[in-house]
Amino acid sequence: MDLYLKNLNFFKNVADQIYNTLQNENSNYNSKIEYIKEFNNILVESDDGKCFVHSIYDKDREAEELLKGIEDETELLIIYGFGLCASAEKIKEKFDKIENIIFVEPDLNLFNEVLNNIDMEEMLNLFYGKNVTYIINKTPEEACEIIFSMFKNKINKKVSFIYNISYRTLYKNYFENFCEIFISSIKKLKLNITSQYDLVYDEINNIFKNIYENNISIENFIGKFAEIPAIIVAGGPSLNKNMEYLKEVKGKALIVAAGNGIKILHENGIVPHFRMAYDPTVEEYAIFRNIDTEAAPLIYTNRLYYECVNKYKGRKISFFSAGELFTPYIERKIYKESLLISSGFSIVAVTLDMLIKIGMKKIIFMGQDLSYNKEGMYAKGSIYDNSEMFDYEKHGMKKMKDINGNDAYTHDGFLGMKYNLEDTIKQNSGNTYINATEGGLNINGTIIKTMKQVIEEDLVKEINIKQIVESEFNKTGDLIERKDKIREALQEFSKELEEVEKLNFNRIKYLEKILKNKNKGQKLNRLLNDMDYFNKNNELEKNILYQKVMSTSISNILYAIYWTFNYDGKDKEKQIESELKINLNSSLEIKKIVELIKNNLKDSFNE
Structure with a gap:
C-alpha cells in the first residue's frame, strides 16, 4: 500500500471529516505543487507567489524561529501552515504543558502532497497525550468557526499562534484575516458574558419591583381576536413609507407597537391598540419618556425595566416569557399553569409568538426591515439618532438586496432575528403571515x-376592537385579592430563599476550612478526600429553588467562573486549587444574588 492510501485509511478510521474533505472537496486555491526530493521540501506556486514551504538551508533554525512565538505557559497552540511539519519534534521536546494543537492548512492541493510524503500516524504519535486537530481547506471564517465551537468554553486558556512564514507569501491575508476574526470572536464572547452578568442583576431588580403592579394576564385574550388580523409595528426605516395607513385601519386590525415602534408611532400621532416592551435595561425607558402613557394598554413582562412599568399611567397586561424564571416560579404558587411566550431574539419575535399563542391567524409585519438603507437606520421619531449617516460597509455590515432589489445593509444580529422569525413562522405554518414592510430583507x-394591497385584500371588515379590550379589563375581579395572594406567595418564596442562603453559607464555611488546611500544608490526599466529600454531599444542588430557578438564572456567570479557573491537568495540587476557586467564587456569587433578592423582597413587603 502506498503512503497516501495508508494515510487516507488512517483518517477514515480516526477522522472522518478529514477523510470526507480529501475524498469530496476541491482545493480553495489554484496552486501548483511539486515535491523536491533533493531538499525534502515542497515547492508551491499560487496566485500570490512561488516558494518552498520550508527553508532549503537550515530547517532546524527555521523551527527554532517558529517556536519563539510559543509562550511557556501555552495550553492551546494554533499552527498556521502544516507543511511537512518540520517543527513537530521540537514542539514535543520543549512544550509539555500544551494540551491542544491545531494545524490550519488552507490549501488542499498542498496537503494532498504532504500525505504522499509523511506517515501521519507516526507523526501523530509524536504528540501522544495531546489533542491534535487538523483544519483542512477552510476559509479563515470557517476555520475560526470550527476552533471557536471547540474551545469557546475554554476562553481563558493561554493561546499561542505561530505560522509558517512561506504561507504568508503563498496565501496572502489568510493569516491576518484569521487572527482578526478569532480575536474578535473572543472579545464578543467575553462582552456577551459581561452583558449577561449585568442583565441578571437588572432582571432581579425589575421583577420584584414590578410584581405587585395592577394588571390582567395576556391569557384573558386567548381566542378573543381569532378572526381579527394583527399588525406588528417595528421601527425600521421603511415604516416612513406607509405608517400613515395605520390611522385608517385601526378598526380593521389589532395594532401592536413593538419596542422602538412605540415611540415612533407616538411622535407621528398614531395610537396603537397595544404597546409591547421587554428589555430590562434602563435604556428602554427612553421609549416611554414624554409619551402619553394613558393612550394604550402596555403589554409587558416583569423583567421590563421597572420605571417603564411603574410610571406607566395606562392599563397593563402581563405575560411570562420562557427566559424569565422568578416570576413564573412565584406565581405558580397561586396559578398552577401559565402561558409561556418565547423569549425570542427581538421584541418583534416575542410579539409574534404572543399573538400566535392567543390564537391570531393573520399577522402583518410593518417596519421590519432587519437592515439599514440609504434613507436611514430607523423610521422618523425613533429614540435612536437617525441624523448622521455613515459608511455601513466600513462599519462591517453585510451588503444584501432588499425585497425590491435595492442595496440594504445588515449584520449578524439582524440576521439572527430574521432566522428566529422564520423558525416561528415555519413552526406555525397554518397561519397567514404578510410582510408589508415595503423594504428590507425578505422573511x-x-x-x-x-400596505395598500393589505388594506384592499386583507383588512376589509370593521370590528370594534376597543370594546373587546374594554370588556376584558371590566371583568377582572378584585385586584386587591390578587395582591394578597402574591404577598403570600412571596412569603413562601422568602422561606425557600432562606434555606438556599443557609445551604450556601455551609458550603462557604466548608470550603474555607479546606482552604485553611491547604495553606497550613495539609497532605494532598486528605485535601482530595475532603473535596470529594464536598462534591458528593452538595445539598444546594438538590434544593428545588436553586435547581429550577437560581442556578439557571446565573448559569452564564457560573459558566464563566468555571472556565476561568478550570484545570484539566494531572497535577493534584492544581486540581485542588482549581476546585476551591470554582466553588468558592460560585458560592460568593450565589451569596450576592441571594442578598440582592432579599433586599428587593424587603422593599416589596413594605409596599
Whole structure:
C-alpha cells in the first residue's frame, strides 16, 4: 500500500471529516505543487507567489524561529501552515504543558502532497497525550468557526499562534484575516458574558419591583381576536413609507407597537391598540419618556425595566416569557399553569409568538426591515439618532438586496432575528403571515404585499376592537385579592430563599476550612478526600429553588467562573486549587444574588 492510501485509511478510521474533505472537496486555491526530493521540501506556486514551504538551508533554525512565538505557559497552540511539519519534534521536546494543537492548512492541493510524503500516524504519535486537530481547506471564517465551537468554553486558556512564514507569501491575508476574526470572536464572547452578568442583576431588580403592579394576564385574550388580523409595528426605516395607513385601519386590525415602534408611532400621532416592551435595561425607558402613557394598554413582562412599568399611567397586561424564571416560579404558587411566550431574539419575535399563542391567524409585519438603507437606520421619531449617516460597509455590515432589489445593509444580529422569525413562522405554518414592510430583507414564510394591497385584500371588515379590550379589563375581579395572594406567595418564596442562603453559607464555611488546611500544608490526599466529600454531599444542588430557578438564572456567570479557573491537568495540587476557586467564587456569587433578592423582597413587603 502506498503512503497516501495508508494515510487516507488512517483518517477514515480516526477522522472522518478529514477523510470526507480529501475524498469530496476541491482545493480553495489554484496552486501548483511539486515535491523536491533533493531538499525534502515542497515547492508551491499560487496566485500570490512561488516558494518552498520550508527553508532549503537550515530547517532546524527555521523551527527554532517558529517556536519563539510559543509562550511557556501555552495550553492551546494554533499552527498556521502544516507543511511537512518540520517543527513537530521540537514542539514535543520543549512544550509539555500544551494540551491542544491545531494545524490550519488552507490549501488542499498542498496537503494532498504532504500525505504522499509523511506517515501521519507516526507523526501523530509524536504528540501522544495531546489533542491534535487538523483544519483542512477552510476559509479563515470557517476555520475560526470550527476552533471557536471547540474551545469557546475554554476562553481563558493561554493561546499561542505561530505560522509558517512561506504561507504568508503563498496565501496572502489568510493569516491576518484569521487572527482578526478569532480575536474578535473572543472579545464578543467575553462582552456577551459581561452583558449577561449585568442583565441578571437588572432582571432581579425589575421583577420584584414590578410584581405587585395592577394588571390582567395576556391569557384573558386567548381566542378573543381569532378572526381579527394583527399588525406588528417595528421601527425600521421603511415604516416612513406607509405608517400613515395605520390611522385608517385601526378598526380593521389589532395594532401592536413593538419596542422602538412605540415611540415612533407616538411622535407621528398614531395610537396603537397595544404597546409591547421587554428589555430590562434602563435604556428602554427612553421609549416611554414624554409619551402619553394613558393612550394604550402596555403589554409587558416583569423583567421590563421597572420605571417603564411603574410610571406607566395606562392599563397593563402581563405575560411570562420562557427566559424569565422568578416570576413564573412565584406565581405558580397561586396559578398552577401559565402561558409561556418565547423569549425570542427581538421584541418583534416575542410579539409574534404572543399573538400566535392567543390564537391570531393573520399577522402583518410593518417596519421590519432587519437592515439599514440609504434613507436611514430607523423610521422618523425613533429614540435612536437617525441624523448622521455613515459608511455601513466600513462599519462591517453585510451588503444584501432588499425585497425590491435595492442595496440594504445588515449584520449578524439582524440576521439572527430574521432566522428566529422564520423558525416561528415555519413552526406555525397554518397561519397567514404578510410582510408589508415595503423594504428590507425578505422573511421566508411571509407573503410580500404593499400596505395598500393589505388594506384592499386583507383588512376589509370593521370590528370594534376597543370594546373587546374594554370588556376584558371590566371583568377582572378584585385586584386587591390578587395582591394578597402574591404577598403570600412571596412569603413562601422568602422561606425557600432562606434555606438556599443557609445551604450556601455551609458550603462557604466548608470550603474555607479546606482552604485553611491547604495553606497550613495539609497532605494532598486528605485535601482530595475532603473535596470529594464536598462534591458528593452538595445539598444546594438538590434544593428545588436553586435547581429550577437560581442556578439557571446565573448559569452564564457560573459558566464563566468555571472556565476561568478550570484545570484539566494531572497535577493534584492544581486540581485542588482549581476546585476551591470554582466553588468558592460560585458560592460568593450565589451569596450576592441571594442578598440582592432579599433586599428587593424587603422593599416589596413594605409596599
